[in-house]
Amino acid sequence: MGEPHSFETHPLLIVISGTPGAGKDSVVRRLKACAHPFHFVVTATDRLPRPGEVHGRDYFFYTTDEFAGLIENDELLEHAVVYGQHKGVPKQQVRDALDSGKDVVMRIDVQGAAAIRRLVPEAVLIFLTAPSEEELERRLRKRGGDSPDQIEKRLATAREEMACLPEFDYVVVNREGKLDQAVDDVLAIVRAEHRRTKPRVVRL
Amino acid sequence: MGEPHSFETHPLLIVISGTPGAGKDSVVRRLKACAHPFHFVVTATDRLPRPGEVHGRDYFFYTTDEFAGLIENDELLEHAVVYGQHKGVPKQQVRDALDSGKDVVMRIDVQGAAAIRRLVPEAVLIFLTAPSEEELERRLRKRGGDSPDQIEKRLATAREEMACLPEFDYVVVNREGKLDQAVDDVLAIVRAEHRRTKPRVVRL
Numbered sequence: 001m002g003e004p005h006s007f008e009t010h011p012l013l014i015v016i017s018g019t020p021g022a023g024k025d026s027v028v029r030r031l032k033a034c035a036h037p038f039h040f041v042v043t044a045t046d047r048l049p050r051p052g053e054v055h056g057r058d059y060f061f062y063t064t065d066e067f068a069g070l071i072e073n074d075e076l077l078e079h080a081v082v083y084g085q086h087k088g089v090p091k092q093q094v095r096d097a098l099d100s101g102k103d104v105v106m107r108i109d110v111q112g113a114a115a116i117r118r119l120v121p122e123a124v125l126i127f128l129t130a131p132s133e134e135e136l137e138r139r140l141r142k143r144g145g146d147s148p149d150q151i152e153k154r155l156a157t158a159r160e161e162m163a164c165l166p167e168f169d170y171v172v173v174n175r176e177g178k179l180d181q182a183v184d185d186v187l188a189i190v191r192a193e194h195r196r197t198k199p200r201v202v203r204l
Numbered sequence: 205m206g207e208p209h210s211f212e213t214h215p216l217l218i219v220i221s222g223t224p225g226a227g228k229d230s231v232v233r234r235l236k237a238c239a240h241p242f243h244f245v246v247t248a249t250d251r252l253p254r255p256g257e258v259h260g261r262d263y264f265f266y267t268t269d270e271f272a273g274l275i276e277n278d279e280l281l282e283h284a285v286v287y288g289q290h291k292g293v294p295k296q297q298v299r300d301a302l303d304s305g306k307d308v309v310m311r312i313d314v315q316g317a318a319a320i321r322r323l324v325p326e327a328v329l330i331f332l333t334a335p336s337e338e339e340l341e342r343r344l345r346k347r348g349g350d351s352p353d354q355i356e357k358r359l360a361t362a363r364e365e366m367a368c369l370p371e372f373d374y375v376v377v378n379r380e381g382k383l384d385q386a387v388d389d390v391l392a393i394v395r396a397e398h399r400r401t402k403p404r405v406v407r408l
Contacts, residue, residue, distance in 0.1 A: 165401055170401060171399060171400075172399055185395065187392075188395035189392075189395075192393040192397070193396070195330075195374040195375060195376055195389055195392075196373065196374055196375075197331065197372050198370070
């Protein structure tokens, strides 16, 4: 004992993912309000800010040239083109947060999470899901804005995404009216991961 | 979705171990008082009951012949001879508790835990420890009953036992006056383990 085992814990890279309608945003919003000093990843994009959006809070806004530079220098953890606009996570931001000892939380879609698994095997991947397909459908209809066709498409996507479950470490079921439980599940996972005898040390 | 993923969780076999003086008994006492429906393993022995000891609560008391029969039929999960008396954990007890859906908690010394690791690879092994050797020594002196020589021996054992740490899944530091935190760590580990996408299904 003495010093051979210092019991220090390493900061974690926590990826919150899951099918649309599972409640990723609600869970992340709650995590932001809790006492644990997380760093929440801010995505970089080359689209223009919308009214009210703040650089460094909502997004890191870059020009298309700057964004191309980040890609070229391998400075993005993950990036994708969404509706012709680039989105990605700057590695330096994650590095800085981990170096400061903070656990980093990234909210990302299932394809993005699968990419993170390959790039950062030490990441802690949490799959958030509705308790059933019926419940998911109900939520998608309730939040509105989607045509019946679009909802059908989203459900088909959700079905496909469930096939990625084995790539994740944990699955958290977000039951109707039980958001607290889902959030407590995530916090328990973070706490337990800090107690592993074989810590997941992230290197970027 | 629908039914391919039922999100059911499997009951766990949780082994609480660690060096003498780390506080295993205190942690288990707290777990007994908490709301989670654990089953706490009762050890079998062939020694005679002491005044006040109850069969099935403190120990399962067997004759030496009965105990030999358990060993012969491979019906003990782990057994040892302590001061010429046999001690062991009946498999049937653990099976019954798991079948009823309860998480099973076993409090056992480090050598015993290492044996469980080999016998039941799916067990969740938690190593409880004092924050430092100095603190451990202080606790051993404080609890009394040991000569300075015996304390020296216990510390030497503790040092050796720390070498077994990598065989465990988790390490929980029981800090002075922070028993609550150690217990909450254990409960978080249990909760997180129930959310694994690859559950540890125990078969005995």
